[in-house]
Amino acid sequence: MTTPPESSSSRSRKGSFGPNAWLVDDMYDRFLADPNSVAESWREFFADYQRSAVPSVATSAPPALVVATPDIDAEATPLRGAAARIVANMEASLAVPTATSVRTVSARLLEINRAALNESLSRSSGAKVSFTHFIAFAIVKGLAQIPSMNASFVEAVDKKGTPGIRRHEHVGLGLAVDVERADGSRNLLVPVIRDADTMDFRGFLLAYEDLVRKVHAASFGADDFVGATVSLTNPGTLGTVQSVPRLMAGQGAIFGVGALGWPAGFEAADPRALAELGVGKVMTLTSTYDHRIIQGAESGLFLKFVAECLTDSTTSTTRSSRRSGSRTSRRAGLRTETPRRTKATPSGS
Numbered sequence: 001m002t003t004p005p006e007s008s009s010s011r012s013r014k015g016s017f018g019p020n021a022w023l024v025d026d027m028y029d030r031f032l033a034d035p036n037s038v039a040e041s042w043r044e045f046f047a048d049y050q051r052s053a054v055p056s057v058a059t060s061a062p063p064a065l066v067v068a069t070p071d072i073d074a075e076a077t078p079l080r081g082a083a084a085r086i087v088a089n090m091e092a093s094l095a096v097p098t099a100t101s102v103r104t105v106s107a108r109l110l111e112i113n114r115a116a117l118n119e120s121l122s123r124s125s126g127a128k129v130s131f132t133h134f135i136a137f138a139i140v141k142g143l144a145q146i147p148s149m150n151a152s153f154v155e156a157v158d159k160k161g162t163p164g165i166r167r168h169e170h171v172g173l174g175l176a177v178d179v180e181r182a183d184g185s186r187n188l189l190v191p192v193i194r195d196a197d198t199m200d201f202r203g204f205l206l207a208y209e210d211l212v213r214k215v216h217a218a219s220f221g222a223d224d225f226v227g228a229t230v231s232l233t234n235p236g237t238l239g240t241v242q243s244v245p246r247l248m249a250g251q252g253a254i255f256g257v258g259a260l261g262w263p264a265g266f267e268a269a270d271p272r273a274l275a276e277l278g279v280g281k282v283m284t285l286t287s288t289y290d291h292r293i294i295q296g297a298e299s300g301l302f303l304k305f306v307a308e309c310l311t312d313s314t315t316s317t318t319r320s321s322r323r324s325g326s327r328t329s330r331r332a333g334l335r336t337e338t339p340r341r342t343k344a345t346p347s348g349s
Contacts, residue, residue, distance in 0.1 A: 093248055104282050132234050141305075174191070175191055177189050192211075232255050263279065285303055287303050
């Protein structure tokens with residue numbers, strides 16, 4: 001059984017459940033059918049809960065159209081509950097005008113840093129750090145460098161309906177985690193690392209793995225899913241080369257990470273020949289953003305900075321990592337503080 005929030009504070013927390021709304025609806029349906037099927041704190045949470053509406057987006061009034069009656073397929077399986085919520089969320093996301101920036105990044109230094117850190121960890125805590133941990137931390141640093149990316153569109157700032165922009169003081173990083181149910185179906189949960197920009201690498205890693213652990217153990221609470229200002233998805237763990245994910249209303253950007261591998265055309269080449277040519281593995285990063293409030297140049301500069309964090313040991317992010325105390329990995333110019341209390345493994349997020 002999932003663990004609910006410790007108190008009703010999540011109700012007063014600013015922000016919505018975004019792509020996780022289906023989960024709360026699912027829990028609420030269970031509560032309505034049998035209040036004892038959820039934990040006591042969940043019952044407290046749902047005591048004055050009202051089912052959230054699908055996020056709306058301000059648009060100009062369309063001309064009157066004659067809506068055709070849809071073709072009915074009586075043999076199809078109806079989508080209800082959580083599945084219907086996902087349909088509504090995806091259709092609502094179509095109203096968000098997005099654009100996408102794409103950047104191919106060398107993964108050589110990333111591989112060296114990860115191998116060096118995991119070698120150090122193997123002699124101490126036994127924990128492991130994934131590529132996603134490094135990339136996610138670089139994204140947080142990139143948002144601090146290009147703060148215009150950490151914003152969200154507001155439908156109205158006054159009674160006239162004047163649109164606006166909310167610039168967030170801190171980063172709430174949503175982590176897209178693929179979850180397989182007992183019946184083989186799959187759903188996406190997006191827990192949130194709140195105030196991620198205030199953490200050093202060790203604190204970030206612990207927070208990241210704590211959330212992923214909660215999701216896979218179904219021990220999360222409602223409070224774990226609110227406060228996202230941007231999201232990160234990593235379909236590269238499944239071999240996907242490039243992803244342009246849907247951006248949910250309420251967030252300014254979502255970032256995708258592609259598979260790490262050899263450039264196209266070099267997959268079957270002899271490793272010795274690749275070494276002589278200086279060809280290394282690469283990965284693709286994408287930034288899909290709300291074009292009403294974020295411009296292409298800002299997204300491009302953001303990806304440029306993230307790429308420098310992952311490929312250049314002299315970037316400001318790398319230097320800030322060196323200020324972490326405790327045991328560190330020193331190869332390839334990157335020092336990253338060793339976590340002591342986690343057994344982190346590469347996740348599917």
